Amino acid sequence: MSTTTTPHHKAGSPPDDAARRTAGPLGRLGLWVSEHGKLVAIVWVLLIIGLGIFAPQVEKNLSGAGWQANGSESVAARELAQDSFGGNASSAIQVVVHSDDGPVTEGEGKNILAEVTAILEDEPRIAEVIAPQPGATLSQDGSTAIVLAGAGADTNEMVRVATDIKEELQDLSTETVQVNPTGSSLLWSDFNEANLEAMLTSELMSWPVTMAILVLAFGALVAAGLPLLLTLAGLVASAGSLVLINELIPVSIWAMNFAMMFALALGIDYALFLVVRYRAARAARPDDKRWAIAQTMDTAGKAVLLSGLTVLVSLSAVMIVPSPSFRSMAGGIMLSVVFVLGATLTLLPLVLYSLDDRINKFALPWAKSGEHRSPRFEAWGERLWKRPVVWGLASLVILLALAAPIMGLKTAMPSIKVLPEDSSARIGYDLVQDSFGEGAPGTLQVVTDKADAEATTATLTADSGIAGAMPPMPAMDDSGLVLIQAVPTVDPSDPELGDTVDRLRADLPESALVGGAAVENLDLKAQLDESTPLVIGVVMVLGFLLLLFALQAPLISLLGTLASLLSTAAAFGVARLIFQEGYGSDLLGFEPQGFLDAWAPVFFFAMIFAIAMDYTVFLLASAKEHYERSGDPKDAMVGSLAHSGRVIFAAGAVMVAVFFTFALSGPIPPKEMGVVLGIAVLLDAFLVRLVLLPVMLRLTGKAAWYTPAWLSKVLPNITFAHD
Numbered sequence: 052m053s054t055t056t057t058p059h060h061k062a063g064s065p066p067d068d069a070a071r072r073t074a075g076p077l078g079r080l081g082l083w084v085s086e087h088g089k090l091v092a093i094v095w096v097l098l099i100i101g102l103g104i105f106a107p108q109v110e111k112n113l114s115g116a117g118w119q120a121n122g123s124e125s126v127a128a129r130e131l132a133q134d135s136f137g138g139n140a141s142s143a144i145q146v147v148v149h150s151d152d153g154p155v156t157e158g159e160g161k162n163i164l165a166e167v168t169a170i171l172e173d174e175p176r177i178a179e180v181i182a183p184q185p186g187a188t189l190s191q192d193g194s195t196a197i198v199l200a201g202a203g204a205d206t207n208e209m210v211r212v213a214t215d216i217k218e219e220l221q222d223l224s225t226e227t228v229q230v231n232p233t234g235s236s237l238l239w240s241d242f243n244e245a246n247l248e249a250m251l252t253s254e255l256m257s258w259p260v261t262m263a264i265l266v267l268a269f270g271a272l273v274a275a276g277l278p279l280l281l282t283l284a285g286l287v288a289s290a291g292s293l294v295l296i297n298e299l300i301p302v303s304i305w306a307m308n309f310a311m312m313f314a315l316a317l318g319i320d321y322a323l324f325l326v327v328r329y330r331a332a333r334a335a336r337p338d339d340k341r342w343a344i345a346q347t348m349d350t351a352g353k354a355v356l357l358s359g360l361t362v363l364v365s366l367s368a369v370m371i372v373p374s375p376s377f378r379s380m381a382g383g384i385m386l387s388v389v390f391v392l393g394a395t396l397t398l399l400p401l402v403l404y405s406l407d408d409r410i411n412k413f414a415l416p417w418a419k420s421g422e423h424r425s426p427r428f429e430a431w432g433e434r435l436w437k438r439p440v441v442w443g444l445a446s447l448v449i450l451l452a453l454a455a456p457i458m459g460l461k462t463a464m465p466s467i468k469v470l471p472e473d474s475s476a477r478i479g480y481d482l483v484q485d486s487f488g489e490g491a492p493g494t495l496q497v498v499t500d501k502a503d504a505e506a507t508t509a510t511l512t513a514d515s516g517i518a519g520a521m522p523p524m525p526a527m528d529d530s531g532l533v534l535i536q537a538v539p540t541v542d543p544s545d546p547e548l549g550d551t552v553d554r555l556r557a558d559l560p561e562s563a564l565v566g567g568a569a570v571e572n573l574d575l576k577a578q579l580d581e582s583t584p585l586v587i588g589v590v591m592v593l594g595f596l597l598l599l600f601a602l603q604a605p606l607i608s609l610l611g612t613l614a615s616l617l618s619t620a621a622a623f624g625v626a627r628l629i630f631q632e633g634y635g636s637d638l639l640g641f642e643p644q645g646f647l648d649a650w651a652p653v654f655f656f657a658m659i660f661a662i663a664m665d666y667t668v669f670l671l672a673s674a675k676e677h678y679e680r681s682g683d684p685k686d687a688m689v690g691s692l693a694h695s696g697r698v699i700f701a702a703g704a705v706m707v708a709v710f711f712t713f714a715l716s717g718p719i720p721p722k723e724m725g726v727v728l729g730i731a732v733l734l735d736a737f738l739v740r741l742v743l744l745p746v747m748l749r750l751t752g753k754a755a756w757y758t759p760a761w762l763s764k765v766l767p768n769i770t771f772a773h774d
Contacts, residue, residue, distance in 0.1 A: 058141030071345070075770075077352040078345035079395070085344055085404040089242065095398050099284055102291025109290045112297050113304040117375035118239070118464075119571050120578035124556070126567025129206075131498045135526040136534045138178030138201025141496065141568040142209040145197040145234040146171070146220055147479040150184075152227040154193035155432065156183070163228050164196060170219055171200045176212045178203035179527075187536075195486035206236070207301045214242035216531055217475050233479025233492075235568035238467070240719035241474040242718060243304050249713070249721045250308045254315070257712040261319065268701035272411045274326055281399055282318030283392035286311060292386055303376045312411075312724075313658070314387040316709050320665060320702040320748050321355045323397040326410065327698050329403045331424075344404050350771060352396060354672035357601045358665045359392040364597055370591040371656060372582045376574060377654065384658075430695030432689035433743050443746035446616075446738045453504065453734070454620035460627045461646040462580075464572035466544035467492070468642050469718045476706050484542075488518050495552070497535045501525070503560035504533045508559050511537045516551030543569035544644070547751025576649040583653040590660050591616075601668065602675055603766055607755040610747045611671055614739050615663035622731035626651070628684030630723055639726075641719050642663050651723055659731040666740040669695050669702075672750060676771035678756050687756070688748040696741060703736025 069080055084091050119126050125141075132140035146167050150160040164183070171180045176596060178201035184187040189627050194394040202209050213236040223230045258279070265275035276634060289310050293302050296687045328351035332343035366388075368379035403410065409686035435442050485750055493515075496765045499507045504523040511520040523533035552573055598608035626647055628634045635642035675690035678684070713725030748755050758766075 053563075061197070062128055062213050062659075068260075075349040075353070077324045078349040078358065080343040080396065081348035081352065081400040083403075083440070084400045085341065088401050088405060091397055095284065095394070098319060099287050102295075103287045105290065105294040106287050106290035108294050109304075109307050112294050113302050117204070117301060117303050117379060118575060119374060119376075121373040121375065121572070121574045123574035123578065124564050125566040125571040127575045128496055128564040131400045131530075131532060131533055131564065132496055132566065133178075133202050135498075135528050135532050136201075136205050136309050136524060136531045137181070137527050139181070139199065139484060139496075139524070139534065140202045141566060141571060142202040142236050143234060144171075144177070144202075144209070144213055144216075144232055144236055145479065145483070146200065146230065146232045147195065147482045148198065149195045149229045149231075149482050150227060151194075151229075155228070156189070156193060160228050161195075161224060163223050163225070166197050166223055167220060167230065170216060171198065174212060174216060175199070175613060176208055178202060183458060188560075190486035192486075197483065198469060202236075205301075209236040210243070212235045214244070217241075219305065222322055225728060229478075229482075231475045231479035231591060233476045235571075237476040237479070238470065241470050241476045242465075245471055245474065245718050246308060246721060249718065253712040253715070253725070254554060256516070256715065257315070257709045259415060259711070260708045261315070262660075264325070264708060265319065266541055269326065270321065271411045273406070274330070274410045277326055277399065277402060277410065278319040278322030281322045281394050282315050282391065284398065285387060285394050286314050286416035288390045289314065289383070289387035290389075293706040295537070296382075296386075301375060301379065303379040304380045304625060305376060308721075309380055309658075309724075310383045310387035313384045314391050314714065316662070316706045317359075317388060317665070318391040318395070319705045321358070321391065322399060323705075323758065324355055324669060324698055325341075325353045325399055327351075328402065330410070333408070340404060340407055344529075346394070347403070348400060350649055350672075352400075353769075354480060354668050354772060355366055355395055356392070357597070357672065357705060358668040359388060359395075360707065361594060361597050361664040361668060362388050362661040364593045365657050365664065367591050368586045368593065369657050371586050371589065372653060373578065374718045377650070380654070381657070384445055384566075395753040396488045396759060400651065416546060421619055424690075424693045425697040426693075429689060429693035431480055431730055431741075432745065433695065435692075435742065436685060436689060437751055439746045439749040443750070445743040446746075450621045450734060450738060450743075453622075454617065454624040456624040456627045457620055460623060461631055462576070462649040462652060463544060463546070463646040464649050465720060466577050466644050468644050469720060471718070488538055490518055490539030490541050490543070490548070493539055493548060494567055495539065495555075495565060495570060496567045496770045497537060497538045497555075497559070497563055497565050499533055499560060499563040500536065501531050501533050504560050506560050507533075507535055507563050510555065510560075510761040511535065514551065514558070516540055516547065516554065521561070528586065531587065539569075542664055543572070558674050579649050583656075586653050587656055594660060594664050597672070598664070598667065600766060601706050602671055602756075602762070603768060603769065604675070604756045604759045605762065607671060607748065607761070609749070610755075611667045611744060612664075614744055614747070615660050615667070615735070616745070618663060618731050618735035618739050619659045622727050623647075623652065623655075624729050626723065626727045629726060630719070634665050637716060639722055641722055644719065648720055651727065655724070655727050657698065659735070663735045663739070666699050666703070666736055668738050669699055669746065672771050673758070679770055684748065684752045684755065688745050691748075692745055699736055699740055703732055703740075706732045706736070 129140045185194035206483050217232050220230050268276045329347040332346045366381045366385050467480050480492050497584040511517050518538045520537040523535050526532045595612040630647050636643050673695040674687040676692035678687035707729050710725050710729035713721045
């Protein structure tokens with residue numbers, strides 16, 4: 052058959068122009084990919100192999116710290132302590148040696164202390180090793196001693212040091228003498244280890260559940276496997292990239308943890324949307340797969356691109372927070388989204404074009420591969436159209452009721468309870484607390500001029516929040532500074548410590564800088580409290596502008612943006628009941644801290660908003676496509692549900708399954724992430740996007756799609772309807 056007389060293209064003949072003439076930019080990209088399949092495949096294979104070589108190093112190479120507020124007083128105090136006092140900073144490692152049989156400085160305990168000192172002195176990244184000091188790091192009864200290993204490297208490297216030596220130190224323990232390294236660096240080492248194990252366990256749990264949902268959604272094994280292969284390609288590439296980036300800028304291991312979860316969820320969403328659209332297009336024109344590729348990319352591909360941009364814009368706002376950990380986590384997720392988006396828009400069209408009808412292999416008996424318009428969701432749309440107020444009010448009441456507890460939400464930096472009870476850092480922490488006082492694990496470090504040493508000591512000892520202050524330690528260089536360590540009267544997680552630090556900063560001499568691991572947490576929390584409203588505002592504005600750019604409709608863009616706040620607020624309301632009040636803590640297997648971790652509101656908000664806008668784009672892009680064709684608000688609302696409702700339902704089910712698996716294992720922060728994000732997606736996909744937003748389309752009618760003349764001149768012409 053000649054290509055000059057038919058729009059259909061056969062292998063071996065030059066590609067015809069019929070499909071290209073009617074295709075938009077993304078449609079032409081899909082056609083180009085299908086025409087240059089070998090080149091695209093080679094590029095992706097080289098990319099995956101080239102970056103995949105570095106991927107196995109991700110656990111070892113990525114950093115474990117960075118939880119600090121850059122530019123804060125506590126960070127300045129830590130840097131001075133590290134430079135001028137032999138590394139006696141908040142990131143120093145404390146090795147707690149406890150004897151159950153007499154003084155630890157005698158007999159077997161004495162020998163073990165010597166072995167501990169030898170191990171620490173052999174580690175080149177450790178600065179000064181300070182032996183136990185009576186009245187300071189040797190308990191009054193002599194049973195517990197602390198050997199201090201000064202920080203000879205930055206905080207990230209000290210976490211690696213802790214990881215490298217903790218097992219060797221613990222192995223020195225005997226039946227009567229216990230050795231447990233602890234301190235800030237050990238806390239992050241133990242936490243990262245527990246967190247990584249939980250992440251991997253959750254990933255292993257989520258993949259079979261995800262596969263089962265995808266098989267039900269696609270009705271065929273081959274089609275169901277495509278999203279997982281696509282996601283795996285994006286994950287391998289992003290993991291290798293993070294290792295390379297870490298050579299230039301420290302990247303938190305959390306960046307990879309979150310990237311794994313987010314890439315899996317979004318990759319499946321995007322692939323699901325494209326595969327469903329391609330199968331429907333092939334059913335519409337069984338003999339023209341070039342048209343099907345162009346049609347798929349110009350409709351579903353455009354929605355995926357806009358969705359991906361929305362996710363990137365939302366997460367970029369987290370960069371406002373001046374904390375290395377937050378910036379690297381947001382950057383890691385954004386990088387994974389870029390790779391997944393790139394694979395979705397280039398690799399997936401090639402796979403679809405190459406496999407074509409073979410994507411329907413191993414189909415389930417009831418599967419209808421070409422069914423793009425779902426009769427069930429069309430019937431649901433008709434029901435909403437007839438009774439919008441009833442359904443809209445019902446969903447609104449549920450969301451507001453779940454959001455109500457948010458008014459009493461408390462936040463704080465993670466306490467020692469985030470660690471497993473058998474972790475070295477937690478055992479050592481408890482021993483320090485039992486032997487040296489409630490506030491000893493949160494000892495303050497005050498760096499001040501030598502001339503102000505007396506006044507600083509007097510202020511510290513006079514403060515009701517300080518149990519005792521140690522003699523000033525002179526600097527080991529010519530800086531003219533002294534270091535005074537003060538033990539608070541309360542546990543590091545007690546809110547009273549913040550009041551004590553605020554008083555001291557007001558009363559101490561001007562040269563004094565108050566630091567310490569607990570104070571660094573307080574400064575980070577203060578920075579998060581200050582940054583959160585700004586981040587939320589920026590995310591909302593950028594999200595609205597991107598929707599406006601895509602839809603050209605101010606009213607529905609605004610309503611779609613505001614609706615995302617409801618599911619977010621409801622998720623945090625439920626999170627307060629679970630993690631602050633402890634409801635269901637036994638079921639989830641954790642000890643409540645009495646608050647939500649301070650980083651959760653800002654970071655989870657950006658993630659939830661990104662996901663919520665993902666579904667918003669899918670639904671409203673479909674609605675706009677119908678409205679452009681018919682100009683009928685009912686067709687837009689009912690048609691969008693009929694064509695995208697099933698995809699949103701399946702994608703939401705996959706995301707909920709992925710996120711909830713993180714709530715079942717590991718320390719508290721991954722549980723918080725799994726519960727908050729899982730509930731947010733559950734409410735957003737099934738109440739907001741499949742009920743409330745369609746009701747808004749029903750009630751606003753044609754006004755939802757109205758574009759002022761002046762705005763039409765400003766915005767580029769973006770359409771979703773393609774023949």
